[in-house]
Amino acid sequence: MKTKMRAMVLHRCGEPLELVWKPVPDPGPGQVLVEVEACGVCRTDQHIADGELPEPPQLPLVLGHEVVGRVAALGEGVEDFAVGQRVCIPWLGATCGSCWYCTHDQENLCDSPTFTGYTRDGGYAEFSVADAQFCFALPPQLDPVHAAPLVCAGLIGFRSYRFVGEQAQRLGFYGFGASAHILAQLAVAQGREVYAFVRPGDEEGRRFALELGCVWAGSSDALPPHPLDAAIIFAPVGALVPAALRAVRKGGVVVCGGIHMSPIPSFPYQDLWHERVIRSVANLTRRDGTEFFKAIENVPIRTHVETYPLEKANEALDALRRGQLKGAAVLVIS
Numbered sequence: 515m516k517t518k519m520r521a522m523v524l525h526r527c528g529e530p531l532e533l534v535w536k537p538v539p540d541p542g543p544g545q546v547l548v549e550v551e552a553c554g555v556c557r558t559d560q561h562i563a564d565g566e567l568p569e570p571p572q573l574p575l576v577l578g579h580e581v582v583g584r585v586a587a588l589g590e591g592v593e594d595f596a597v598g599q600r601v602c603i604p605w606l607g608a609t610c611g612s613c614w615y616c617t618h619d620q621e622n623l624c625d626s627p628t629f630t631g632y633t634r635d636g637g638y639a640e641f642s643v644a645d646a647q648f649c650f651a652l653p654p655q656l657d658p659v660h661a662a663p664l665v666c667a668g669l670i671g672f673r674s675y676r677f678v679g680e681q682a683q684r685l686g687f688y689g690f691g692a693s694a695h696i697l698a699q700l701a702v703a704q705g706r707e708v709y710a711f712v713r714p715g716d717e718e719g720r721r722f723a724l725e726l727g728c729v730w731a732g733s734s735d736a737l738p739p740h741p742l743d744a745a746i747i748f749a750p751v752g753a754l755v756p757a758a759l760r761a762v763r764k765g766g767v768v769v770c771g772g773i774h775m776s777p778i779p780s781f782p783y784q785d786l787w788h789e790r791v792i793r794s795v796a797n798l799t800r801r802d803g804t805e806f807f808k809a810i811e812n813v814p815i816r817t818h819v820e821t822y823p824l825e826k827a828n829e830a831l832d833a834l835r836r837g838q839l840k841g842a843a844v845l846v847i848s
């Protein structure tokens with residue numbers, strides 16, 4: 515068993531991550547030690563690294579909450595997993611279990627949560643510890659590198675997706691990155707029409723959306739050919755909120771799927787009138803995870819990944835910052 519591991523560490527927001535050697539952590543009671551095979555690079559990681567979130571992260575910090583790997587050791591009392599089993603570690607690392615939200619089926623809003631790669635070290639490292647109760651077994655048909663983006667982009671994207679409602683047929687996705695490219699495949703398989711909105715001039719993004727079965731792809735400042743039943747905004751751009759409201763029909767829902775957005779410009783009440791709804795989505799519940807993996811059981815989701823070795827994590831974050839990724843970035847670790 516190794517005692518030291520490589521990790522990419524954030525020492526100060528706004529500065530690049532640094533490759534360091536750290537002791538391999540010990541799993542406490544109820545925890546598992548996971549040897550990380552792959553870790554996705556989420557938009558949230560970039561917001562944390564850039565200091566854009568209102569709550570400062572625990573520093574120094576190992577980012578990463580789209581973690582896939584094999585259980586290397588079990589802490590006291592863990593019975594649900596076995597050494598060698600492939601698991602994923604998501605963003606929701608732990609909850610208090612006793613606050614109003616935890617006891618009302620909204621553990622995603624827990625008053626004292628632990629978040630992987632934010633308030634606890636995550637997966638930009640060779641090993642990571644996690645609370646076993648918050649990990650998922652990885653379905654056997656999935657390989658670690660292509661599965662990594664499912665763990666947050668897919669899973670929290672799925673929570674957003676459910677808020678559009680069962681009846682929504684025409685869905686707009688604003689920002690066609692990691693989440694949208696996964697959810698578009700699920701929506702198309704479920705017989706829905708997906709309208710993809712990309713940055714003005716992003717021809718490659720437009721083509722990518724059409725390849726994945728979207729019925730229309732155009733610029734985020736354009737109106738779709740039909741009013742939409744609902745829209746999900748994945749891009750961290752506040753100006754998309756009024757744009758999406760203008761694209762949805764009466765009673766349409768606009769879901770903001772990200773943890774951070776630039777300020778939302780003011781807009782006339784007329785754009786919200788007729789029972790249009792704006793809502794945000796925060797974190798995930800364990801039930802979201804279980805239901806997401808169930809929903810994709812018979813839908814062969816192909817995640818498009820761009821891989822980087824662990825020590826190139828800064829380059830992956832840069833590509834995300836500049837909007838240069840097609841699909842999702844994944845660190846391949848072992």
Ligand SMILES: [Zn+2]
Pocket residue numbers: 609610611612613614615616623624625626
């Ligand atoms: Zn709680």
Ligand SMILES: [Zn+2]
Pocket residue numbers: 556557558559579605666667
């Ligand atoms: Zn994430």
